[in-house]
Amino acid sequence: MEIGDDAWRQRTARRAASALPEVWNLLDEISDPEIPVVSLWDLGILQDVRKEGDTLVVTITPTYCGCPAMTEIEQDIERKLRQAGHEPLRIETRLSPPWSTDMMSPEARQALEGYGIAPPCSACTAGGGQPACPNCGSNETRPVSEFGSTACKALWQCDACQEPFDYFKPI
Amino acid sequence: MKDTERKQATLEYAQRLGDDAVVLGHRLSEWCSNAPFLEEDLALANTALDFIGRARMYYSYAAELADDGRDEDDFAYLRDQREYRNLLLLELPRGDFAYSMARQFLADVYNLLFLERLMQSSDERLAAIAAKAIKESRYHLRRSRDWMLRLGDGTEESHARLQRAVDDLWGFTHELFEIDALEQALVEQGVAVDTPALRDAWLEQVEQTLAEATLERPADDWAVKGGREGYHTEHLGHLLTEMQALHRAHPGCEW
Numbered sequence: 001m002e003i004g005d006d007a008w009r010q011r012t013a014r015r016a017a018s019a020l021p022e023v024w025n026l027l028d029e030i031s032d033p034e035i036p037v038v039s040l041w042d043l044g045i046l047q048d049v050r051k052e053g054d055t056l057v058v059t060i061t062p063t064y065c066g067c068p069a070m071t072e073i074e075q076d077i078e079r080k081l082r083q084a085g086h087e088p089l090r091i092e093t094r095l096s097p098p099w100s101t102d103m104m105s106p107e108a109r110q111a112l113e114g115y116g117i118a119p120p121c122s123a124c125t126a127g128g129g130q131p132a133c134p135n136c137g138s139n140e141t142r143p144v145s146e147f148g149s150t151a152c153k154a155l156w157q158c159d160a161c162q163e164p165f166d167y168f169k170p171i
Numbered sequence: 172m173k174d175t176e177r178k179q180a181t182l183e184y185a186q187r188l189g190d191d192a193v194v195l196g197h198r199l200s201e202w203c204s205n206a207p208f209l210e211e212d213l214a215l216a217n218t219a220l221d222f223i224g225r226a227r228m229y230y231s232y233a234a235e236l237a238d239d240g241r242d243e244d245d246f247a248y249l250r251d252q253r254e255y256r257n258l259l260l261l262e263l264p265r266g267d268f269a270y271s272m273a274r275q276f277l278a279d280v281y282n283l284l285f286l287e288r289l290m291q292s293s294d295e296r297l298a299a300i301a302a303k304a305i306k307e308s309r310y311h312l313r314r315s316r317d318w319m320l321r322l323g324d325g326t327e328e329s330h331a332r333l334q335r336a337v338d339d340l341w342g343f344t345h346e347l348f349e350i351d352a353l354e355q356a357l358v359e360q361g362v363a364v365d366t367p368a369l370r371d372a373w374l375e376q377v378e379q380t381l382a383e384a385t386l387e388r389p390a391d392d393w394a395v396k397g398g399r400e401g402y403h404t405e406h407l408g409h410l411l412t413e414m415q416a417l418h419r420a421h422p423g424c425e426w
Contacts, residue, residue, distance in 0.1 A: 062224075062303075064220070064307060065222075065224030065228060066196075066221045066222070066224025066227075067220075067224065095228070095302070095303050096295075096298075096302060096303075098299070098302045098306060100306070145211070146313065146314040147210075147214035147217040151221060171309075
């Protein structure tokens with residue numbers, strides 16, 4: 001948790017201090033291939049943008065070890081930046097600090113909920129509560145399966161409106 | 172230990188950990204479209220992905236250390252069974268659902284203990300992979316432990332099947348806590364995990380869950396080992412044949 005909080009602060013600070021705000025802004029236009037309402041920045045995948053000599057270096061981190069979207073994400077970044085004339089260009093994958101749902105922006109949580117995915121609820125992992133249903137807002141929800149349609153989500157159901165929903169797992 | 176020796180040993184170690192991950196990941200992936208119901212199908216496939224992702228990280232590191240033009244695919248697809256150094260427990264056929272869950276539980280408890288130590292490794296790359304993977308392993312264990320309780324303390328049939336699975340797997344768990352000269356040397360460098368030291372904690376957790384699931388803890392009266400030396404059960408060859416067929420038919424193909 002603390003690592004995540006630190007990582008979020010560090011990431012926000014890196015962006016604020018960056019001499020390349022136009023690149024960050026450009027990358028805001030790229031969303032996660034599997035959750036199109038959330039940008040790479042909001043999800044915490046985009047970690048850093050910097051220059052090494054003439055080369056623009058973009059650092060990203062995978063959400064899960066086996067996330068099959070990473071290749072597509074790299075290609076999306078490359079396409080976007082090349083179209084805008086940013087060359088030479090290198091994309092680096094960094095594992096440390098490990099991605100955590102605490103790296104998500106507040107905007108990402110809202111967007112997930114609007115999209116029908118319950119945002120991660122750290123208190124819920126300790127067995128202390130249930131995520132609220134993203135459809136009707138009820139807290140009378142129960143887990144159906146620890147895994148949902150992608151590695152980052154679990155499958156839950158709402159007992160109030162009966163709708164099944166994806167829940168973004170806090171890790 | 173000279174730098175070159177340490178590098179060579181770390182390469183071998185990363186490759187072993189990659190072998191463990193890819194073999195278990197493949198066994199889990201065999202459930203895709205074969206699981207008892209849809210939610211479990213998704214869960215098994217997602218868990219498989221986690222392990223295959225882990226294998227890619229270990230193999231990519233091994234490839235960088237080797238620095239001989241090989242990449243992660245060469246490690247996974249172009250080595251034969253005698254070159255594979257995975258733990259035997261992980262290569263056993265998937266069996267029925269109870270068997271796969273029992274294996275997963277025994278491996279998940281081990282993985283958590285192992286990764287906790289590997290996070291402290293003096294090798295930064297291995298420590299980073301461990302810090303990433305442990306988050307997923309916590310989740311895996313939650314699920315596999317839950318299934319142990321549900322099946323063990325479930326119907327007569329599910330109890331009998333799970334007990335049989337635990338009995339059949341038990342003799343393969345001793346190998347998890349063996350250590351050879353290569354790993355011992357790396358332990359002394361702070362790189363590798365001292366696996367014999369994990370056994371007490373592993374046993375305590377496993378025995379507790381077995382008791383809660385109303386299962387008998389099998390006796391320690393037989394043990395099979397050899398995976399770390401490249402001596403495998405007859406099952407690994409079949410697994411590799413299937414896993415490597417496409418790559419060997421289209422050498423160098425990437426997708």
